[in-house]
Amino acid sequence: MAEPNHARRFTVLWVVASLIATPLVIVLLGPILPPGNGSQQASGHVTDNTVLLAMATPVLLLVVIYLIYAIIVFRQPKGGVLEGPAVRGNQRLQTWWIVVTSILVVSLAVYGTVRLEEDGAGSGGGPSPVVVPSGKKLKVQVIAQQWEFTYRFPEYGGVEVPHLELPVNQLVELHVTSLDVIHSFWAYQLGVKADANPNVDNVVYVKPTHEQTFEVRCAELCGIWHGAMFDHGHVVSQEAFNTWIAEQQTKYAAATKALPPYSKTYLPEPTRRAE
Numbered sequence: 200m201a202e203p204n205h206a207r208r209f210t211v212l213w214v215v216a217s218l219i220a221t222p223l224v225i226v227l228l229g230p231i232l233p234p235g236n237g238s239q240q241a242s243g244h245v246t247d248n249t250v251l252l253a254m255a256t257p258v259l260l261l262v263v264i265y266l267i268y269a270i271i272v273f274r275q276p277k278g279g280v281l282e283g284p285a286v287r288g289n290q291r292l293q294t295w296w297i298v299v300t301s302i303l304v305v306s307l308a309v310y311g312t313v314r315l316e317e318d319g320a321g322s323g324g325g326p327s328p329v330v331v332p333s334g335k336k337l338k339v340q341v342i343a344q345q346w347e348f349t350y351r352f353p354e355y356g357g358v359e360v361p362h363l364e365l366p367v368n369q370l371v372e373l374h375v376t377s378l379d380v381i382h383s384f385w386a387y388q389l390g391v392k393a394d395a396n397p398n399v400d401n402v403v404y405v406k407p408t409h410e411q412t413f414e415v416r417c418a419e420l421c422g423i424w425h426g427a428m429f430d431h432g433h434v435v436s437q438e439a440f441n442t443w444i445a446e447q448q449t450k451y452a453a454a455t456k457a458l459p460p461y462s463k464t465y466l467p468e469p470t471r472r473a474e
């Protein structure tokens with residue numbers, strides 16, 4: 200019996216499977232990929248994750264289908280101990296392999312670089328971000344310390360509060376810093392995970408796109424109560440935010456007076472906690 204053309208048979212199998220699976224992955228898995236659509240930046244991350252997954256799908260299928268094909272078709276016959284023919288390279292296959300993988304890797308590197316420039320992947324652009332989005336921004340300073348986050352609003356008299364509320368559809372300029380050790384400000388649903396380092400002003404832009412409750416965690420092991428650095432933040436209407444911030448200004452008026460003036464970074468001082 201003549202040996203079938205395995206290369207052609209396998210290629211057809213793989214191409215057909217990829218053509219079916221890739222659109223399914225984009226349509227079915229794309230919308231449920233993390234971190235959701237809590238902010239413009241989070242939606243951007245979902246797009247990036249979808250692109251990566253779509254490009255990885257044919258690669259995964261290549262490996263898995265080849266494995267299954269080999270297990271079934273190239274099985275050693277019962278009782279026989281056979282040596283395969285000696286294979287010493289395949290010029291065509293090797294050329295294709297190098298060309299295709301190079302294109303994949305280089306195009307992903309370009310895509311990643313462009314996307315990183317756009318929003319710093321929510322991890323912050325340091326004290327002077329390369330790209331600054333245009334438009335009116337609400338400045339909020341995120342101050343990490345063992346073991347809580349506090350938030351300071353320079354445009355509202357420098358009031359510092361223990362919980363975070365943000366107005367919906369408003370571009371926010373977060374200034375993430377720390378008073379002691381290294382922490383990481385992680386607001387999962389907003390697509391923000393930014394290093395909070397002492398003496399560093401890490402700027403992150405985020406625009407929440409709907410009213411919601413989001414989680415705030417510390418994402419950098421920062422001491423014995425690291426796990427307790429957890430809170431919920433809220434994205435509310437502009438009116439609700441105005442009311443809330445006015446309340447905070449009244450509530451913390453005395454504390455605000457005792458605080459050092461607003462600055463990009465601070466030195467640790469136990470007396471300057473908001474609560």
Ligand SMILES: [Cu+2]
Nearest residue numbers: 382417421428
């Ligand atoms: Cu921490």
